Amino acid sequence: MSDPALNDFAALYASFHQPIALLDCGQKCSPYNQHAIPFCCDTRHAIPTAYLLEWEYLRAQTDLWHLWQAPEEQETARLREQTPVGQVLIACQGYTHCQRHYRSLTCRAFPFFPYLNLKGDILGLSYYWEYEDRCWVISHLDQVSPHYLSEFIATYDALFQAYPAEKEAFRYHSSLMRRVFSRRRRAIPLLHKNGFAYKISPSNGRLRKLPITAFPQFGPYQVASRLPFPDEVAAMHRPLHSTPTIQPVANTHDC
Helix, strand or coil: CCCHHHCCHHHHHHCCCCCCCCCCCHHHHHHHECCCCCHHHCCCCEEEEEEHHHHHHHHHHCCCEEECCCCCHHHHHHHHHHCCCCEEEEEECCHHHCCHHHCCHHHHHCCEEEEECCCCCEEEEEECHHHCCCCCHHHCHHHCCHHHHHHHHHHHHHHHHHCHHHHHHHHHHHHHHHHHHHHCCCCEEEEECCCCEEEECCCCCCEEECCHHHCCCCHHHHHHCCCCCHHHHHHCCCCECCCCEEECCCCCCCC
16 A cells, blocks of 8 residues: 555545444443443454554554553464464553544444445445444444545445556445345445445345345344333344444454
């Protein structure tokens, strides 16, 4: 990733700073994590990556980040082997020490990635489906801010123009999602760049518009949505456990 247009990460970050939702979604998911940490900020569930130039920028600007390392060398080696070329695994000092203007691109994008059709056009954004059981936003897509959606699309449009290989990585990941969802006989959820919500048929790419509130909920959020009283929600909290996976700029591994 050596294009000069992407060397100014301060400008790139400034153009992609809107929060996903008006509320703090981390407060919604953390009660379901046994460590009481938002899942996206817990490297026991998701490990961020950074582009090499992005990592150099962050190192020069802040002490927030360091290279991620597992307690066991074997686990560190395993996940580094899965890390996309030109990226490194990173970890921050923790969500209570977050410096929002120095969040990595993966932090800003998570749990979403740009969804591309067969022609390679960005249709909008979909999500990393392996986090359906943990991420509150995935179960509440109606809470995604239109300003966030707009900045997300603009950021990845600029990224793809400057770095075509990155576009191909997400094109592959979109095709992977089609294969996975086809096997599961599921439609792909899409927040279209035109501002509407759609279901995509993974077999033929056909788009079907639907109310954004019609998307399903998952895991504890599905159960909680059916409970009428807040104290019932508190009573049913059952912390989720997981082995860590990479929170990628582009994840090219089947799930």
